[in-house]
Amino acid sequence: MPGSKKIVVLGGGSFGTAIANFTASNGHDVYQWMRNEEQALNTQKSRENARYLPGFTLNENLQVTSDLGLALTGAELVFVSIPSKSFRSVVQQIKPLLEPNAGVISTAKGIEPQGFTLMSQILEEELKGHPIAVLSGPNFAKEILQNQQTGTVIASENDALVTSVQEVLSSPTFRVYGNHDRYGVELGGALKNIYAIVCGMAAAMGTGKNTQAMLLTRSLAEMSRFAVELGANPLTFLGLSGVGDLILTCTSDLSRNYRVGFSIGLGKGLDQAIEEIGQVAEGVNTVKLVKQKADELAVYMPLVSGLHAVLFEGLPVAEVAKKLMQGEQNHDVEFTVKHYDH
Numbered sequence: 001m002p003g004s005k006k007i008v009v010l011g012g013g014s015f016g017t018a019i020a021n022f023t024a025s026n027g028h029d030v031y032q033w034m035r036n037e038e039q040a041l042n043t044q045k046s047r048e049n050a051r052y053l054p055g056f057t058l059n060e061n062l063q064v065t066s067d068l069g070l071a072l073t074g075a076e077l078v079f080v081s082i083p084s085k086s087f088r089s090v091v092q093q094i095k096p097l098l099e100p101n102a103g104v105i106s107t108a109k110g111i112e113p114q115g116f117t118l119m120s121q122i123l124e125e126e127l128k129g130h131p132i133a134v135l136s137g138p139n140f141a142k143e144i145l146q147n148q149q150t151g152t153v154i155a156s157e158n159d160a161l162v163t164s165v166q167e168v169l170s171s172p173t174f175r176v177y178g179n180h181d182r183y184g185v186e187l188g189g190a191l192k193n194i195y196a197i198v199c200g201m202a203a204a205m206g207t208g209k210n211t212q213a214m215l216l217t218r219s220l221a222e223m224s225r226f227a228v229e230l231g232a233n234p235l236t237f238l239g240l241s242g243v244g245d246l247i248l249t250c251t252s253d254l255s256r257n258y259r260v261g262f263s264i265g266l267g268k269g270l271d272q273a274i275e276e277i278g279q280v281a282e283g284v285n286t287v288k289l290v291k292q293k294a295d296e297l298a299v300y301m302p303l304v305s306g307l308h309a310v311l312f313e314g315l316p317v318a319e320v321a322k323k324l325m326q327g328e329q330n331h332d333v334e335f336t337v338k339h340y341d342h
């Protein structure tokens with residue numbers, strides 16, 4: 001196809017598969033890398049990612065491999081769809097194999113504990129000189145594969161990379177908006193996972209729509225308060241990668257984070273809830289890191305503190321919910337922009 005690019009997607013899970021298949025359907029020459037050789041061979045042969053997205057037939061332009069060198073040779077764009085826990089180690093592996101001008105895009109919605117580092121900051125540290133970006137928005141892997149209409153955000157200081165990602169991903173069912181605020185877009189994507197767990201828990205307790213609406217709105221207020229203290233622009237949270245993704249994951253059981261919360265709301269233990277999902281739920285680690293950071297910065301985050309108390313301090317959900325209702329009745333709208341320097 002004229003204008004077709006070689007694209008690599010790193011990660012054999014649900015989102016890696018969705019992005020790889022989507023760009024392949026748009027006519028690009030796509031390689032999806034997964035570390036497990038047997039899984040790669042089986043997926044390549046059967047044209048189905050049976051473990052993570054059973055029932056979807058993969059596009060013929062998509063090659064699945066466990067050979068990192070083969071995948072990366074000649075690749076112009078590299079999407080990193082690896083959970084935050086392993087993100088840096090995979091980026092270190094690709095470093096010597098990348099084409100000199102390859103653009104690298106994170107799709108992960110998590111935070112590295114050391115230094116409260118976001119994934120694109122890891123790209124910045126490890127891959128000096130490469131154009132980098134973050135892709136984030138209301139994008140369930142499964143719905144993307146079903147060609148349900150949605151939109152996403154590509155955030156980068158590098159306009160050429162933004163345009164290039166818009167070209168390879170846009171389709172009649174997928175709108176790709178650009179944003180220069182990489183930090184804000186990425187922070188929103190990581191923070192919303194916390195509130196998806198909270199909303200899942202509330203749903204399991206049988207709460208109604210009034211409660212859901214209040215939780216969503218106060219989540220946004222809390223996220224913005226935290227963002228301002230970190231020097232980020234909270235107005236970015238009004239876009240698809242902020243409020244868009246918050247609404248999505250806080251209201252749907254397609255979200256793994258929401259499902260973790262729902263299971264805990266039903267009285268299951270955290271380990272059991274995570275095991276039953278069998279996929280990554282980034283919010284569980286993110287809430288630990290955000291609680292620590294909020295304490296350090298003295299930011300009032302009652303939902304984060306409440307969730308932390310349930311997950312890691314053994315407090316019953318009902319007790320925490322009751323306490324939350326007795327907390328400080330603060331300002332309704334908190335989009336005060338103090339300063340932002342990211």
Ligand SMILES: NC(=O)C1=CN([C@@H]2O[C@H](COP(=O)(O)OP(=O)(O)OC[C@H]3O[C@@H](n4cnc5c(N)ncnc54)[C@H](O)[C@@H]3O)[C@@H](O)[C@H]2O)C=CC1
Pocket residue numbers: 011012013014015016034035052081082083084086089090107108109110139140141142278279280282
């Ligand atoms: N699934 C979704 O709908 C979306 C997920 N995301 C984000 O994308 C990231 C990846 O998520 P999913 O693909 O959904 O996770 P997943 O749990 O479905 O799959 C994770 C994949 O990463 C692989 N992996 C883990 N450690 C690795 C290592 N050291 N080396 C190589 N491969 C490794 C696993 O083998 C697995 O194939 C997460 O940060 C998630 O928040 C973002 C948007 C939507």
Ligand SMILES: O=C(CO)COP(=O)(O)O
Pocket residue numbers: 109137138139140141193196245248249254255256257258280281282
């Ligand atoms: O971020 C997502 C959709 O935009 C996926 O959310 P979960 O990781 O909770 O499944």
